[in-house]
Amino acid sequence: MLVIDDLAVEFRTDEGVVRAVDGAAFSVGTGEIVGVVGESGSGKSVTAMSILGLVKPPGRRVGGSIRFRGRDLSQLPASDLRTIRGGDIAMIFQDPMTALNPVVSVGRQIVEALRLHQPKLSKDGARARAVELLGVVGIPDAPARFKQYPHEFSGGMRQRAMIAMAIANGPSLLIADEPTTALDVTIQAQVLDLLRVAQQETQAATLLITHDLGVVAELADRVVVMYAGRVVEQGDVTTIFTAPRHPYTVGLLESLPRLDRDVDELYPIPGSPPSLLDPPPGCPFHPRCPLARDRCRTERPELRVVGDGIGDPTHRSACHFAEELESTEVSR
Known part of the structure; x- marks a missing residue:
């Protein structure tokens, strides 16, 4: 459409x-x-x-x-x-x-x-x-x-x-x-x-x-996550909420209050969104990202398919190290 x-x-x-x-x-x-x-x-x-x-x-x-x-x-x-x-x-x-x-x-x-x-x-x-x-x-x-x-x-x-x-x-x-x-x-x-x-x-x-x-x-049915003018992750709603593969998506979900389990404190995303007048080089999320490395500061990640393609073939992430988030589970 x-x-x-x-x-x-x-x-x-x-x-x-x-x-x-x-x-x-x-x-x-x-x-x-x-x-x-x-x-x-x-x-x-x-x-x-x-x-x-x-x-x-x-x-x-x-x-x-x-x-x-x-x-x-x-x-x-x-x-x-x-x-x-x-x-x-x-x-x-x-x-x-x-x-x-x-x-x-x-x-x-x-x-x-x-x-x-x-x-x-x-x-x-x-x-x-x-x-x-x-x-x-x-x-x-x-x-x-x-x-x-x-x-x-x-x-x-x-x-x-x-x-x-x-x-x-x-x-x-x-x-x-x-x-x-x-x-x-x-x-x-x-x-x-x-x-x-x-x-x-x-x-x-x-x-x-x-x-x-x-x-x-x-x-x-599906979710598109945007940050600093870019699409950083997209996939079906179940995949995004249960198995996010971008640190920004993980941060958004972990900063929410929960009713289904006891949480001692919320975990806000550190820092602030970048100025679009002078965006950072490389990945725009790297100043706030816990996974950030030298590559993130210099090379802009492309939106690419993540996972084995069996569960959600539409799941894409713009993170160099998306596979390192495979152990992250955020319950919907």
């Missing part, structure tokens, strides 16, 4: 050039849910925005390709890309309060999305479908809520409205960018259940951008 190959995105700033995405490569299959995880600044959201051509100056794509159903989106004219946005590919943005128009009612915004991509749909038909969608995503008294404005919705209801708008035209690919950010735990669980229902209803492939490993464990 979606193939991203060697994607590079830069931002020109007064201090210099920031390489926000640096050679990212992964794919999303039909009907598959792929979770993209990493710390803030790892390049997750910029990668997602690049798919729809939403990275604006001073940002720009400087390399690689983004192929959707065999078509390179980065080479399409703006008119074709506008047709795809909200139609074949829909996005649930991180902050619905800024994504929704504050001076237009929620229902009217859903109607606009419907009629833009389904021009034969009548105004009354679009209104009825919008009310139906609000009901599908669990918003009570949908006909009355149709007329209300975003500020009259709670945070969870705004996120539900965003999901309704995203699934309105039956997309083939759904991109969810931090869909549970700033929501309390109970509402997060409801939104995750709703995303699962939306994916089942549309049979859309889903790209789930998040820093929450619990969300990934709950929803994803």
Whole structure:
């Protein structure tokens, strides 16, 4: 469905050039849910925005390709890309309060999305479908809520409205960018259940951008781990959570609180993510890595297949010494 190959995105700033995405490569299959995880600044959201051509100056794509159903989106004219946005590919943005128009009612915004991509749909038909969608995503008294404005919705209801708008035209690919950010735990669980229902209803492939490993464990089929703009590990969700083969992935998992066993203390990853204005040579994780050696400081590791290929043939790691982590077991 979606193939991203060697994607590079830069931002020109007064201090210099920031390489926000640096050679990212992964794919999303039909009907598959792929979770993209990493710390803030790892390049997750910029990668997602690049798919729809939403990275604006001073940002720009400087390399690689983004192929959707065999078509390179980065080479399409703006008119074709506008047709795809909200139609074949829909996005649930991180902050619905800024994504929704504050001076237009929620229902009217859903109607606009419907009629833009389904021009034969009548105004009354679009209104009825919008009310139906609000009901599908669990918003009570949908006909009355149709007329209300975003500020009259709670945070969870705004996120539900965003999901309704995203699934309105039956997309083939759904991109969810931090869909549970700033929501309390109970509402997060409801939104995750709703995303699962939306994916089942549309049979859309889903790209789930998040820093929450619990969300990934709950929803994803495969996981892509990003660090400093690069993909450092990817594989199916069971493999990543039980047999990680990159020190950064191990660090992320070991820094989480656990409910299934007694843990005296958490083990945070030492140091801080590197400045993308002046990234370290070699492996970008080496200043924080317990396995780092001279080779790591000078030679950039490539994303390569690890393991015997029998368990998870898609498992790849960008670590020179991935095999030394074979004894590491992190229980899901």
